[in-house]
Amino acid sequence: MIRIAQPFIGDEEREAVLAVLDSRRLAAGPKTRELEEIFARDVSGTREAVAVANGTAALHIALLAHDIGPGDEAITTPFTFQATANMILATGARPVFVDVREDGNIDPDLIEAAITPRTKAILPVHLYGRLCDVDAINSIAQKHGRALIEDAAQAHGATLGGRAAGSFGTGCFSLYATKNIMTGEGGVLTTNDSALAGRMRRIRSHGESERYSSSELGFNYRLTDIAAAIGVVQLGRLAGFTEARRRNAEYLSAHLRGVITPPPAVERDAHVWHQYAVRVTGRDALIDWLQQRGIESAVHYPRALPDHPLYRDLGYDGADYPVACQLAREVLSLPVHPGVSGSDLDQIVEAVNAWAESRRGEPLAAHE
Numbered sequence: 620m621i622r623i624a625q626p627f628i629g630d631e632e633r634e635a636v637l638a639v640l641d642s643r644r645l646a647a648g649p650k651t652r653e654l655e656e657i658f659a660r661d662v663s664g665t666r667e668a669v670a671v672a673n674g675t676a677a678l679h680i681a682l683l684a685h686d687i688g689p690g691d692e693a694i695t696t697p698f699t700f701q702a703t704a705n706m707i708l709a710t711g712a713r714p715v716f717v718d719v720r721e722d723g724n725i726d727p728d729l730i731e732a733a734i735t736p737r738t739k740a741i742l743p744v745h746l747y748g749r750l751c752d753v754d755a756i757n758s759i760a761q762k763h764g765r766a767l768i769e770d771a772a773q774a775h776g777a778t779l780g781g782r783a784a785g786s787f788g789t790g791c792f793s794l795y796a797t798k799n800i801m802t803g804e805g806g807v808l809t810t811n812d813s814a815l816a817g818r819m820r821r822i823r824s825h826g827e828s829e830r831y832s833s834s835e836l837g838f839n840y841r842l843t844d845i846a847a848a849i850g851v852v853q854l855g856r857l858a859g860f861t862e863a864r865r866r867n868a869e870y871l872s873a874h875l876r877g878v879i880t881p882p883p884a885v886e887r888d889a890h891v892w893h894q895y896a897v898r899v900t901g902r903d904a905l906i907d908w909l910q911q912r913g914i915e916s917a918v919h920y921p922r923a924l925p926d927h928p929l930y931r932d933l934g935y936d937g938a939d940y941p942v943a944c945q946l947a948r949e950v951l952s953l954p955v956h957p958g959v960s961g962s963d964l965d966q967i968v969e970a971v972n973a974w975a976e977s978r979r980g981e982p983l984a985a986h987e
């Protein structure tokens with residue numbers, strides 16, 4: 620079976636974990652600080668990086684550190700993993716969804732109309748590892764004096780004009796097992812604002828300004844040194860992983876027929892291909908067809924956030940976000956990770972093209 624995701628674990632990861640176990644320093648310690656230093660230098664290019672328990676915690680901390688709470692609004696995308704908007708709810712604020720473009724990222728042209736006096740932040744996602752139109756969004760945030768928080772959970776190392784995901788605003792990364800680099804569970808916050816970084820470190824650990832003295836509400840959102848040790852090794856592999864993902868994506872786009880392939884990135888470096896999502900009609904039949912031929916695929920995501928029961932109960936409705944709903948019906952992620960070999964790629968291409976051939980004449984997708 621060609622898996623849709625497959626964490627790479629080599630001897631160096633194994634040895635790094637054993638070394639931490641032998642050191643008896645298991646909670647946040649020297650490995651966590653090492654991870655933060657390397658991440659800030661090599662991934663986000665920011666002054667600061669703050670390692671946390673997971674990407675969801677990173678989002679929660681970022682929102683709290685920007686003083687977002689009850690009565691506030693944060694503008695975000697309806698087409699993402701639910702953690703993005705759920706953490707806005709967790710602060711007591713209200714997510715305001717703005718529809719996406721055909722590439723899956725939030726449409727900057729719709730953002731200004733959604734800004735109200737209550738808007739505190741704009742929280743775009745770099746979906747599938749593709750940088751959103753972050754220059755345009757950043758100008759809107761600056762013009763209106765709103766915070767920019769980037770959900771970069773899928774975008775480690777994506778850059779535009781030499782600037783990396785997580786360096787335009789406050790960056791929130793995930794190191795979950797299936798992300799481009801991973802620690803099992805883990806996350807990282809990035810910023811150039813040292814005071815903000817200090818506050819995020821405090822919120823990570825009970826809001827403590829000194830030991831056993833909380834100056835504000837915080838949590839235990841720390842990473843372990845066991846996980847950080849894996850992350851330090853993975854950071855050394857990131858450039859190679861990303862190059863493999865780009866090669867795989869380019870091969871698929873050059874050879875797939877009968878499906879709508881993802882639009883190319885504005886610059887090659889602006890996409891790190893966390894997912895390679897094609898668009899099709901009759902998606903369920905293709906999923907089964909691929910499964911029967913030993914190829915795993917996945918849908919990211921089968922419904923827009925406003926159509927989750929949680930959001931329906933709060934009065935949201937997916938029908939207000941037609942592009943997100945269209946994508947939710949049509950997207951299908953194919954294996955693109957560094958563990959996908961050349962012969963795997965050929966197998967994927969052959970299977971998809973044979974399926975397309977078998978239904979020739981039917982529309983590829985509703986929007987072409």
Ligand SMILES: *Cc1c(COP(=O)(O)O)cnc(C)c1O
Pocket residue numbers: 673674675676699700702703744770772773792793794795804805806
């Ligand atoms: C993975 C992911 C998260 C959450 O990260 P976790 O580490 O799983 O908590 C948030 N947003 C997006 C877009 C993600 O892909």
